[in-house]
Structures are given as structure tokens and as C-alpha cells.
Amino acid sequence: MITFEQVTKKYPNGLEVLKDINFHINKGEFIALIGPSGCGKTTTMKMINRLIEPTNGKILINGEDISKQHPVKLRRNIGYVIQQIGLLPHMTIGDNISLVPRLKGWEKDRYDKKVDELLDLVGLDPKTFRDRYPAELSGGQQQRVGVIRALAAEPPIILMDEPFSALDPISREQLQDEMVKLQEKIKKTIVFVTHDMDEAIKIADKIAIMNEGRIVQFDTPERILRHPADDFVRGFIGEKRLENGVSNIPTAEDLMISKLVTARPGRGLAEALKIMRSSRVDSLLVTDNEHRLLGIAPIETVQRYFGEEDKTLRDIINTHYSTVERSTPYTEVAEIFAMEGSTFIPVLENGKLSGLITRATMMRGLAGINTEPTQKGGQINE
DSSP: OEEEEEEEEEOTTSOEEEEEEEEEEOTTOEEEEEOSTTSSHHHHHHHHTTSSOOSEEEEEETTEEGGGSOHHHHHTTEEEEETTOOOOTTSOHHHHHTHHHHHTTOOHHHHHHHHHHHHHHTTOOHHHHTTSOGGGSOHHHHHHHHHHHHHTTOOSEEEEESTTTTSOHHHHHHHHHHHHHHHHHHOOEEEEEESOHHHHHHHOSEEEEEETTEEEEEEOHHHHHHSOSSHHHHHHHOOOSOSSSGGGOOBHHHHOBOOOOEEOTTOBHHHHHHHHHHHTOSEEEEEOTTOBEEEEEEHHHHHHTTTOTTOBHHHHOBOOOOOEETTOBHHHHHHHHHHHOOSEEEEEETTEEEEEEEHHHHHHHHTTOOOOOOSSOOOOOO
16 A cells, blocks of 8 residues: 655755655554654655655555655545644534545535534534534544544545644543544554554554664564564563562552643633633543542533533532542552443542543553653643
8 A cells, every 4th residue: 555665854954864764554554653753753654645755765655656646636635634633713613524525526415424424423413513613622522523524535545643642631542442443444544643652552553663764663563562673662662560479560650640630610611611622621620629539520511501601610520430549459440441431530649639540541551651641731720
């Protein structure tokens, strides 16, 4: 499907960002490009749709050299999802999704049907969302629209440039899960840039680990974890604890994140919605003055009661959820996820909110990878 043959990229100032890149992506594979900042992963991805041109070498799609194709025509057949989402604010969600199909000359009935089908695919009711504008959606909802917009014209290839990295941990994990389910249905060829090893392990068929402009290892997550190519890969994966003995069993403290978005119970629903949108979160952790967790307010609940102006977060929070202590062993955490189907578990210390565990942070913690997220948005101090 996609082949890189001895591809290099060197800028006039002498900086060589890619050095002899060779790899092949099969049709329908989900590939993650990962590595430290400046390693060349985004440059590699952008060469596929000719946003960046190689200095030397060839890039082939279905055996055809893309340098011989018109770049606009090439890009209209490649979906593209970016971290900043890039929805056009003056267009409705339906118009945003149907933009490329309309540019390609689709009939109205055809692209309207596709819009409804894609919104349904990511759990957004078409009757509710297709006529809304981007500013009326949460960060997680906007990112869902960004993903399906890339699918609208039915491209065989989709490029995704750290699409979930700016989201809160809960939204990020939900979108990762949805992406895995979505790929099972659509079977597109996807190239996904990420800085998060756990994310790559969770969603990709193969991972290309890059360093200083080279691909150090390109293999399945299983083989990379079992047979790291060198010390760089070993260090990038993160080898920590869990060797032998009960004393090395990870606890909730090892699996949680501590940068959280919280709000006080007296916040009005308009205020709460503004916090969610500015912080790009789908839920608020509601705490009192002493940082005790009072409940959780999902955006769907806030929107449901939004018309009742006298209501505050205290009136609508969900109080039915499991919590764990920092010292809780990971086996008990895993059991809660398995038995209750939870998407996240608050971590308490002496009754106060201390952190949050998601399925993704638990996997990172067990792999010995730092669980602290790098996305924007963190603790709100009120």
C-alpha cells in the first residue's frame, strides 16, 4: 500500500531530519510512528500527502510514485486528522464533515447520508449534532467529528497527527477505544503519530520507533515489548519493577495521574460547560474546599439539565462510582475495571482526591512508563 524507499530529508541549513527511511505498510494496517521530539515522525507522516517533499528517495502508494501525482488530487484521497482538530467555526458539524465530499462533487443525498452514518458511528446523534456549530461541542466531541470528517470521502489512507494528545485522560481513553472499534469496521490504512507508547501499543498493528531521523525498530507491539532492538528502544519502552516478589506489585499510586480538572459544587451549569470546553474535558471531578471528591459531572448530564438555570453541579453529579486508595494493589484496580466496566477510577488519600486511573494509565504504569499525561489542561485551582 505505502512504501518508503531510501527517503531522506535535508534542509538548506544542513539539518538532516530523515536519514535513509525504508518501510512498507500493508493495506488495512494501523501503523504508529513514535519517538522523542524532533525524531522525524511528523515529517515522515506529512510526506505521505506531500505536505513535505523528500530530498531523496521515493514514496509509493499502490506502486505509484506520489511525486508524479497532483498534490491536491492526492490529498483529497487521503484523510487527515490533526491535534488542533481544525473544524471550520462558521460551518455546522454536518457541513464540516461533508466538506471534502462536496469538493469532490458528491450528490447532496449521498453526502447527507454519509454524515448521518458517520455521526452514528461515533455515538453522536445526527438529529442533535449535525446542525450544531463546533463551539457548541466539548473537546472530545469535536475530536470525534475531526476523525469522522477524515473518513467522509471514503479515503483508503488516513493520516493522524497526535489527534488525542490535547484531550483529558478520560476523553483520550474513550477515543482510543472508539478508534480501535472503528478500525475493526472500516479497515483503513492508518498512519498515526504519537508520543505516547501506551497509546501506540493499544491501537496499532505495528509500531515504528524513530530516533534522530532513523527508524530504530518497526514491528508489532508484542515483538517490540518482547524483543527490543537496542538500549534506546528498551529505554523508550521503559523497564521498571515487576520482576519478582510481592513487594514489586504496583499500586494505584503507580498507575494514576495527578493532574486533574476539578470544579466546586456551587458552579452553575453554564460555568461548568465553559470549564469543560476550555479545558477540553468530557467530565468534571467535583470537589469541596478540602479537596474531598463529591461526585462526577459528565458533559452529557450538564447538557441535559442546562436549560434549568437554577441548577448547580451539586444537583446533577453522579455519586455512584468506585474509588481506591493510593496503596490499593493493581490486581484490585484491574478487578474493578473488569467487573464494573468503569472507564476511570478516582484515587483517594485520607478521603481526599489524589489522582485518577484510566485503563490507559494502568497499562502505562504496568509497563513502567510515566503515567503523567503531557496534554494541555490540568488542575483547576479555584
